[in-house]
Amino acid sequence: MKRVIWLVMDSFGIGNASDADKFGDSGSDTLGNIAKNYELSIPNMSSLGLLEAYKLNNKKPLHVKVSQKPIKGSFWGVAKETSLGKDTLSGHWEMAGVAMDIDMRYFEEKIPVFPKKMIEEILSKAKIEGILGNRHAGGIEIIDSLGEEHIKTGFPIFYTSADSVLQIAAHEKYFGLQKLYTLCEIAREVSNKYNIGRVIARPFDGEIGNFERTKNRKDYALRPSGKSILEIAKENQKEVIGIGKIYDIFGGAGITKKTLAYKLEGLMDETINQISELKNDGIIYTNFVDFDMEWGHRRDTKGYAEGLEYFDKRLIEIINALQEDDFLIITADHGCDPTFKGSDHTRENVPIFGMLKSKELKEIGVRETFADIANSIATHLNLPSTKLGKSFL
Numbered sequence: 001m002k003r004v005i006w007l008v009m010d011s012f013g014i015g016n017a018s019d020a021d022k023f024g025d026s027g028s029d030t031l032g033n034i035a036k037n038y039e040l041s042i043p044n045m046s047s048l049g050l051l052e053a054y055k056l057n058n059k060k061p062l063h064v065k066v067s068q069k070p071i072k073g074s075f076w077g078v079a080k081e082t083s084l085g086k087d088t089l090s091g092h093w094e095m096a097g098v099a100m101d102i103d104m105r106y107f108e109e110k111i112p113v114f115p116k117k118m119i120e121e122i123l124s125k126a127k128i129e130g131i132l133g134n135r136h137a138g139g140i141e142i143i144d145s146l147g148e149e150h151i152k153t154g155f156p157i158f159y160t161s162a163d164s165v166l167q168i169a170a171h172e173k174y175f176g177l178q179k180l181y182t183l184c185e186i187a188r189e190v191s192n193k194y195n196i197g198r199v200i201a202r203p204f205d206g207e208i209g210n211f212e213r214t215k216n217r218k219d220y221a222l223r224p225s226g227k228s229i230l231e232i233a234k235e236n237q238k239e240v241i242g243i244g245k246i247y248d249i250f251g252g253a254g255i256t257k258k259t260l261a262y263k264l265e266g267l268m269d270e271t272i273n274q275i276s277e278l279k280n281d282g283i284i285y286t287n288f289v290d291f292d293m294e295w296g297h298r299r300d301t302k303g304y305a306e307g308l309e310y311f312d313k314r315l316i317e318i319i320n321a322l323q324e325d326d327f328l329i330i331t332a333d334h335g336c337d338p339t340f341k342g343s344d345h346t347r348e349n350v351p352i353f354g355m356l357k358s359k360e361l362k363e364i365g366v367r368e369t370f371a372d373i374a375n376s377i378a379t380h381l382n383l384p385s386t387k388l389g390k391s392f393l
Helices: 030-037 044-048 050-058 088-095 116-126 139-152 170-194 231-234 261-276 290-296 303-321 370-378
Strands: 003-009 074-079 133-136 156-158 165-171 200-206 210-213 218-221 237-241 256-260 282-288 326-331 351-358 362-367
Touching: 003 261, 003 303, 003 370, 030 050, 030 351, 030 370, 044 050, 044 303, 050 074, 050 303, 050 351, 116 170, 139 156, 139 165, 139 170, 139 200, 139 210, 139 261, 165 170, 170 218, 218 256, 231 370, 237 261, 237 290, 261 290, 261 303, 290 303, 303 362, 326 370, 351 370
Parallel strands: 003 282, 003 326, 074 362, 133 156, 165 200, 237 256, 237 282
Antiparallel strands: 074 351, 156 165, 200 210, 200 218, 326 351
């Protein structure tokens, strides 16, 4: 039995992307800058080679409070992103072997941000009279500033970020969760011709002055333009289990089983549960969104650091659950340096580290594309390779 346990620490960049200046991100380094501000205790990630990957990428060591030398079976390296993006879709699609060759629509920081014709078509099809927002904003800030007006008018809140995204926030009680989902489905259909990467439902609850986003977020993404390693695996009768927002990121393509979980604890619990349940060849693929959503975008360095330490503490449970032919891959989709300017993602290289007991890999070097992950998975599971990337096995 050969299995892949694929963990994406959403936004966990390690700096030094050669083209960061083109994105306005020179000097960003998610892991390095967190470690400068907080003494990290990460013995389990370091035992799989994380600190070696950081040193390889930045040509200097990283000081942490508690670490451990790489253990037998561990491997480490660095990956560059070739897609011209720094977001969830470009990162996940590329690591799954699909180049982001769609000319995604991004929006300037102006008001209104979204095309008038697009909004008019969405409102007409949804039978809604108007919207609020229509600007760049952070998710917490915009519901705090417009939540009361939203309740009074019944108008949903539209906003965007540096990503190719249309986010729609609405109150679960006063607007209705299913009504929000229906609105987002309409917006997804309409926005396809505008090449917007994702439409995201952002439900919240609570009363005026005390609003909180709920766990019922839902992403409506474009489908990958090529065949990913997930689809190849599914076509070859391998199980592909998507945990968290993985199903939404790929529009369901290539996923045989979708499981929902929330927060680091829940996502880790569900990953460990699926490891114990999967008895055949296959892929368990988890996105740990909190690093990005809760701490990166909110520029919460302490929260990010504490999240890393919690993840590290629970990681030993996954290491102990691995069988001889299990392939554990830990990586990231982009950066989101909590010490950096603004509140958007940062263009960084990402670590690739993990464990494969049956091979002596150690250092796998600097990979020229995230897609080397996809082709390494193909090698491990004896699958046809994706068009993009080279296996490091």
